[in-house]
Amino acid sequence: MSEDFYELLGVPRDASDEQIKKAFRKRARELHPDVSDDPDAEERFKHLAGAYEALSNPDSRARYDQFGEEGLKGTGQPDFADFGSFQDLFDAFFGAGGDPFGGSQRTATPTAGQDQAAELSIDFLESAQGTTRKIDVELIGPCDECDSTGAAPEAEFATCNVCEGAGQVEQVRRTMLGQVMRRAVCPQCQGQGKIPSERCPACLGRGRRARVEAVEVEIPAGIDHGQRIAMRGRGHAGAPGAPPGDLYIHVAVASDERFVRDGLDIISTVQITVFDAMRGTTVQVPTVDGEQEVELDPGTQPHHEVVLRGKGFPAIGQRGRGNQRVIVEVLIPRADGAEGKDALDALESAIDERAYGGDAGLLGRLKQAFR
Ligand SMILES: [Zn+2]
């Protein structure tokens, strides 16, 4: 993206350093992760920060004025890659919580748990009706051996010598706005403020460990192949006091030889002989709710479509269902023996010409469909 830096910051080209700084802070504030719902906030913030960095330095500003972004190449454009999260990036500019809101220093929060993903296969009928499944998922959870303290059963606790019991440490970072102080969870005691004389042998002192958990997944009726179910807070456990991650279940739906899904509709076929097509018949049609009887009129044409209302898929979280469309296939046998030919000749002469009428034909039906 190569938007003009001055336009990005909303300042005139002859703006003073102070104006540029003010404009940057004002715009950045709107993109703060605690405030903005904009999914692109992080990207926009990076552009903004890049523009600010270029214009806040007299040398690079002069080059930008003369040559545009080309002039900044090879001069060390800002690299934000080593910031863990958007919040970290923000903190690097403004100090943890101190700015841009002007409040007091934010307390460093322990790291939230990571997301986990799992896969699940269901059959076609289950996708139409919904189901509940238990699946095994490997998850990092609290250590029950030590109650997540990370300490061996007989261990004694001593005050952490790194944070002196505070559970947090202050770190100084150099940024384009000068040095900023940020608080971080103490790496030695993970925010506990104390360390055990002996570590829990089960979790090696981490307070968390991986295990296989049987997770019950509710699969809503109407789910389609390739869709994903989000289970908030069911992912890996976070550091003590931090929220867990989310669990995402990717759903695969097996195909069914009787049905094909088309949006919320289900398409199936039924085969009848040409004789049944001529005299009319009743057929048993499979639906996701079980067999259903369908009557076919005398003179049913090949590819005739019977619509079973409400026999399709429900839209997830909504009322009503799609339809099932049953397409009639007419089986036409060969009649090349003398006897068969005679019988057909007799039949043909017995049928009134008007009995052929009344059908729009394939082209007519197509025209109707596209009207
Ligand atoms: Zn500590």
Ligand SMILES: [Zn+2]
């Ligand atoms: Zn443990």
